[in-house]
Amino acid sequence: MSTVLRGFHGGVRLPRSKETLQGTGSRSVALPPLLIYPLQAHVGTPARPVVGVGQKVRRDELLAAPSSYVSQAIHAGTSGVIVEIAARAVIHPGGVTDTCIVLRADGEDRRLTPAPALDLGRATPEGLLARIAEAGIVGMGGAGFPSHVKLREGLLNAVRLLIINAVECEPYIACDECMIRERAADVLLGARILRQALRASQCVIALEDDMQQARAALSRRDLAGAQIVRVPAIYPAGGERQLIRMITGAEVPAHGLPIDAGVVMHNAATAAAVADAVAGGLPLTERLVTVAGAVRTPANLRVRIGTPIAHLLDACGRSAADARVIVGGPMMGTRLIDEPAPVVKTTNCVLRLPAAAEDCTMPCIRCGDCVEVCPAQLQPQALYELARAGDWDGASDLHLFDCIECGACAYVCPSRLPLVHYYRHAKSEIEALELAQRRAAELRSRYEARLRRLAQAGDAAAEAEGQAGSDVDAAPAPAAVPDRAAMRAEIAAAVARTKARRTANTPAAAGEDEDGAR
Amino acid sequence: MQRDADGVASSPHIHSGASVAGVMRRVLAALAPGVMVSAWFLGPGVLLQIGIATVAALAAEAAMLSVRGLAMRPFLFDGTAIVAGVLLGLAMPPLAPWWLASLAAVFAMVVVKHAHGGVGHNLFNPAMAGYALLLVCFPYAMKSWPAPGAEAWAADVLGAVFLVDTAKVDAVSGATALSFVRDGLRGMKMLAELRPGAGASLLGGGAAWVNLAFLGGGLALLAARVIRWQIPAGFIAGLLAVSLLLYLGDAQRHASPLFHLMGGATMLGAFFIATDPVSSPVTPRGRLVFGLLVGAVVVLIRRFGQYPDGVAFAVLLMNAAAPLIDRHTRPRVYGERDTR
Numbered sequence: 001m002s003t004v005l006r007g008f009h010g011g012v013r014l015p016r017s018k019e020t021l022q023g024t025g026s027r028s029v030a031l032p033p034l035l036i037y038p039l040q041a042h043v044g045t046p047a048r049p050v051v052g053v054g055q056k057v058r059r060d061e062l063l064a065a066p067s068s069y070v071s072q073a074i075h076a077g078t079s080g081v082i083v084e085i086a087a088r089a090v091i092h093p094g095g096v097t098d099t100c101i102v103l104r105a106d107g108e109d110r111r112l113t114p115a116p117a118l119d120l121g122r123a124t125p126e127g128l129l130a131r132i133a134e135a136g137i138v139g140m141g142g143a144g145f146p147s148h149v150k151l152r153e154g155l156l157n158a159v160r161l162l163i164i165n166a167v168e169c170e171p172y173i174a175c176d177e178c179m180i181r182e183r184a185a186d187v188l189l190g191a192r193i194l195r196q197a198l199r200a201s202q203c204v205i206a207l208e209d210d211m212q213q214a215r216a217a218l219s220r221r222d223l224a225g226a227q228i229v230r231v232p233a234i235y236p237a238g239g240e241r242q243l244i245r246m247i248t249g250a251e252v253p254a255h256g257l258p259i260d261a262g263v264v265m266h267n268a269a270t271a272a273a274v275a276d277a278v279a280g281g282l283p284l285t286e287r288l289v290t291v292a293g294a295v296r297t298p299a300n301l302r303v304r305i306g307t308p309i310a311h312l313l314d315a316c317g318r319s320a321a322d323a324r325v326i327v328g329g330p331m332m333g334t335r336l337i338d339e340p341a342p343v344v345k346t347t348n349c350v351l352r353l354p355a356a357a358e359d360c361t362m363p364c365i366r367c368g369d370c371v372e373v374c375p376a377q378l379q380p381q382a383l384y385e386l387a388r389a390g391d392w393d394g395a396s397d398l399h400l401f402d403c404i405e406c407g408a409c410a411y412v413c414p415s416r417l418p419l420v421h422y423y424r425h426a427k428s429e430i431e432a433l434e435l436a437q438r439r440a441a442e443l444r445s446r447y448e449a450r451l452r453r454l455a456q457a458g459d460a461a462a463e464a465e466g467q468a469g470s471d472v473d474a475a476p477a478p479a480a481v482p483d484r485a486a487m488r489a490e491i492a493a494a495v496a497r498t499k500a501r502r503t504a505n506t507p508a509a510a511g512e513d514e515d516g517a518r
Numbered sequence: 519m520q521r522d523a524d525g526v527a528s529s530p531h532i533h534s535g536a537s538v539a540g541v542m543r544r545v546l547a548a549l550a551p552g553v554m555v556s557a558w559f560l561g562p563g564v565l566l567q568i569g570i571a572t573v574a575a576l577a578a579e580a581a582m583l584s585v586r587g588l589a590m591r592p593f594l595f596d597g598t599a600i601v602a603g604v605l606l607g608l609a610m611p612p613l614a615p616w617w618l619a620s621l622a623a624v625f626a627m628v629v630v631k632h633a634h635g636g637v638g639h640n641l642f643n644p645a646m647a648g649y650a651l652l653l654v655c656f657p658y659a660m661k662s663w664p665a666p667g668a669e670a671w672a673a674d675v676l677g678a679v680f681l682v683d684t685a686k687v688d689a690v691s692g693a694t695a696l697s698f699v700r701d702g703l704r705g706m707k708m709l710a711e712l713r714p715g716a717g718a719s720l721l722g723g724g725a726a727w728v729n730l731a732f733l734g735g736g737l738a739l740l741a742a743r744v745i746r747w748q749i750p751a752g753f754i755a756g757l758l759a760v761s762l763l764l765y766l767g768d769a770q771r772h773a774s775p776l777f778h779l780m781g782g783a784t785m786l787g788a789f790f791i792a793t794d795p796v797s798s799p800v801t802p803r804g805r806l807v808f809g810l811l812v813g814a815v816v817v818l819i820r821r822f823g824q825y826p827d828g829v830a831f832a833v834l835l836m837n838a839a840a841p842l843i844d845r846h847t848r849p850r851v852y853g854e855r856d857t858r
């Protein structure tokens with residue numbers, strides 16, 4: 001029934017570094033004294049706090065509500081008191097701060113009464129979507145896109161295929177594999193709920209070839225029509241676009257979304273969270289996090305969302321004094337500067353990697369290794385030269401924005417060039433430029449409208465001028481009526497804003513490294 | 519905002535361990551069998567020329583790094599100057615005077631490499647450009663190869679190379695098999711008439727063994743994934759296709775495809791010279807096109823040109839075309855409907 005799929009361009013075989021964790025159980029970690037909730041830890045607009053400082057809350061109580069269509073709800077991970085709503089360090093390469101709700105645990109860990117389970121036999125997609133939104137579920141594989149938005153878009157576009165992505169293609173990360181072994185029934189239930197919410201005719205659960213135990217745990221149960229597929233352990237097989245290519249044979253259009261290929265993809269942990277929300281009435285307040293690398297006891301920890309990362313490292317023991325802390329995998333993760341930054345819903349891994357030996361970068365020798373491994377089939381060496389030269393048009397023409405920043409090119413580069421760094425820098429520069437151009441165009445059209453108004457005013461009476469002015473003012477009004485196109489635009493804008501935030505510090509950083517290399 | 523001293527904060531945070539120096543070390547290792555077989559058949563002059571060219575290339579590289587204010591250690595020992603020196607030394611007639619190889623090596627490093635921006639920026643293959651300079655400026659000296667079977671050993675070689683004792687050179691020199699056949703054919707002779715006189719055989723002088731040794735090293739490079747199959751396969755296919763066409767057209771007036779395959783610098787060119795990454799295309803399809811064209815032009819120059827072998831000029835010609843080839847062979851990007 002399960003065959004190994006083949007076929008996405010490029011990719012690279014990485015050391016797996018997860019053998020010690022595959023097959024071992026998860027372990028819980030003591031409740032930290034403080035839980036920290038950034039209001040912006042997902043794609044979309046920041047959540048809006050609904051609690052005040054000094055307020056007592058119980059576990060699962062709503063702390064912040066979604067502020068727009070693309071936003072998320074945040075719930076308390078334990079019982080305690082809100083002590084602060086202020087700027088705190090968050091997971092960001094530049095070590096920036098963001099508004100966070102800080103909860104002091106009272107140690108009693110009292111819960112709210114869970115919401116009643118929904119009857120799947122009678123639940124409508126709308127009811128399921130509402131419950132998933134209330135539970136504050138976002139994509140737990142790393143992107144952090146609000147799950148109910150993805151589902152609604154899929155429902156409206158009548159997608160036929162739901163893919164549950166359990167492909168942990170980055171080294172070290174083993175939390176999904178562990179979660180599937182321990183909660184196979186919940187993953188399958190979540191998949192069933194998601195499929196019902198989407199009205200998708202097919203469901204595929206994608207596992208990596210070396211996840212035998214997880215596969216066995218799923219196969220023992222009633223798959224309810226879902227199909228298990230195995231994908232080769234080649235990075236980045238778990239990338240959304242690569243996995244869709246392998247499973248369906250079709251490609252997501254370059255500037256499109258998976259729904260354009262008739263697919264909605266959810267992470268396996270997201271599916272389990274959906275099962276908790278719908279069948280258990282529980283919001284998302286806990287997840288599994290792999291802690292590995294230079295730690296004494298690598299583990300998959302059951303962690304309350306909001307736990308400071310330093311707390312996880314304390315729990316596992318730091319084994320080398322001089323190490324870099326990476327949140328996420330070693331290929332796409334974020335280097336953490338402030339260990340007090342908290343675990344968020346997308347945090348799947350915390351790594352301590354020994355400090356790298358001094359890397360000497362050489363000029364590009366055009367060996368083409370990057371071309372061979374690029375899963376987006378780009379020309380990384382050409383994009384690098386264009387980004388370095390500041391030729392933004394040239395870089396855009398060579399599809400810079402199709403780069404998924406997987407880092408395969410930089411991993412194999414014999415010249416050890418920080419290629420992804422250059423691409424991010426170029427992207428943020430181009431986005432800033434486009435924003436400035438849009439603003440300039442808007443200003444010009446306003447100015448021209450004013451000139452027209454003044455010209456008309458010169459001919460007509462003062463009342464006529466007022467009339468013309470109100471005509472221009474009234475023009476944008478029809479756009480205020482929400483329609484599908486506008487919602488789609490809002491999603492695109494939200495994704496772009498989030499990406500811009502993530503790379504906000506790169507222009508300065510690129511300049512510094514350039515100087516450092518000389 | 520705090521930033522760390524030990525490098526870029528951007529992902530990825532791990533690396534495969536590949537390095538430019540590592541790539542060049544493997545290229546040098548793969549050249550070794552061919553170098554030894556060449557020295558066996560052509561005498562110790564081969565090693566002497568490689569030594570002279572390598573020392574001159576390193577000296578010129580060091581001087582240019584110093585002039586340009588670049589870090590000496592990483593660039594001088596990245597292996598690129600050594601590989602260029604070895605390739606140039608292999609191209610030299612073993613008894614050529616020392617200053618010829620030195621001049622070519624200095625030209626290759628100073629003008630072809632560093633004047634264009636150093637490693638990674640040269641448009642042309644430095645070793646071949648240096649060799650081409652000598653072919654153009656000193657054609658007679660560059661044609662004097664030891665005749666097959668001539669005894670040219672240590673004392674003679676040192677005398678010829680360092681004292682520039684032309685009598686010694688003339689005593690042991692003769693045309694290479696390639697030149698012999700081409701000059702003969704141009705003299706309106708039939709191939710059959712040439713055969714008896716051409717030394718031991720047309721594949722004599724160990725050319726076939728030298729080619730087999732470079733083929734072996736090249737296959738090892740392919741297996742180690744230092745080079746990709748497209749350029750060598752294209753080179754050999756282009757060479758065979760054109761030589762076969764000529765041969766089928768008039769077998770009496772054109773050498774056989776096998777002669778082209780196993781003669782001259784075919785395998786050295788296909789696996790070690792045309793595959794220089796910096797000056798060849800980078801797209802997979804572009805590399806195939808590049809290889810095909812180089813192979814085809816090699817045969818045309820050997821048959822219709824003035825020079826002992828066509829590899830250097832064929833590679834240089836196609837180096838100039840590499841950016842154009844790259845431009846027209848870009849692969850389709852994921853999710854895009856058409857290429858451009």
